[in-house]
Amino acid sequence: MIRCDVDGDVWRITIDRPDKAGALSREMLVELAEISERATTAKAVIYGGTGSVFSAGADFEQARAGLATDPVWERLSGAIAALPGFTIAALNGTVAGGAFGMVLACDIRVAVAKAKFFYPVMKLGFLPQPSDPARLASLIGPARAKMILMAGQKIDAAEALNWGLIDRIVPDDALSDHVEQLSGDAVNADHTHIHGIKQLIPDG
Template identity: 60%
Template sequence: MIALEKDGPLWTVRLDRPAKANSLTRAMLADLVAIAEQAGGAAKALILTGEGRVFSAGADLDEARAGLATDPVWELLSGTLARLPCLTIAALNGTLAGGAFGMALACDIRLAVPDAKFFYPVMKLGFLPQPSDPTRLTALIGPARAKLILMSGVKLTAQQALTYGLIDEITDPAGLLPRARALCEDASAADASHVAAIKRMI
């Protein structure tokens, strides 16, 4: 349910469970961690996207009830992605919800389609967000807007997310992956150490 396409130093990772809104099982999260760990020494750019009309609805409901909602694998994934020396882009093909926020927040750049929605209903569900998510969210959009999402349960449109700084561009669905790949061209053509050095400086 996780598909990986390698085009030389450009890796595209796709959540491929559209019938379940790309909701994430522990096995899928473990696969994503393993791919991210491999990318650290092999990829110069990595695109994370989903199949269908939703990027991810967060945790699989059955597994969430069995403990996945608070499993440390979420934080392991976002931390592994955040530490990658390569350029990382979240190409959000649709709605981003719940625990799936972590992997998108950990990426360097976020693109989204016009009808995407953004919400993280931890207050309503009685869970805490992943430990690093509030910090990364606040760095992007500020503390008050982070509280709107995490404490007031606000659901953002793509345009609001762009205005807030949660995403960097709104892109037509047909052009989403081509745009993400175009943004990876310079990094893919550069020396891996040069990519890593610029990312460290930023």
């Protein structure tokens, strides 16, 4: 349910569970974390999904059994944030709950117009993963972060772009090509140059 396709210096990591809206089990999260921890030689790492939803967050049954607060979420987002290559979230659809972590940890986020964004931790009675609120606030500001985390607001792609949560909206059929074009300069650069630029840009 997790695919990793390596094409030279580009790693494409895909959540492939469209029948369950990309819901993430603990096994899938561990696999995503392990792949991300190995992707240190990649110049570009692209995270995507299949179907109409990027990820609905935690698998419902496992969330009720404790997955919602499992440290594996933080392991995954930390691994992505630590990657020296250029990381892109290619969002084929909605992002919900814990799936925010991996998306927020990427360098940029590109989404299709139908995508929506919500993180219903207040309603569900869970705390967000430790690094997610700070990363969210660094992108959209503290008040808007509270709109999502505390007021439970579902944000559409247009509003997400206006807020700075995502960086570009593209047509569904252009997402893959657009992300490939965005990663082109990094793929043609030296590894140390990519990492050097990332280190010069503050997170927020």
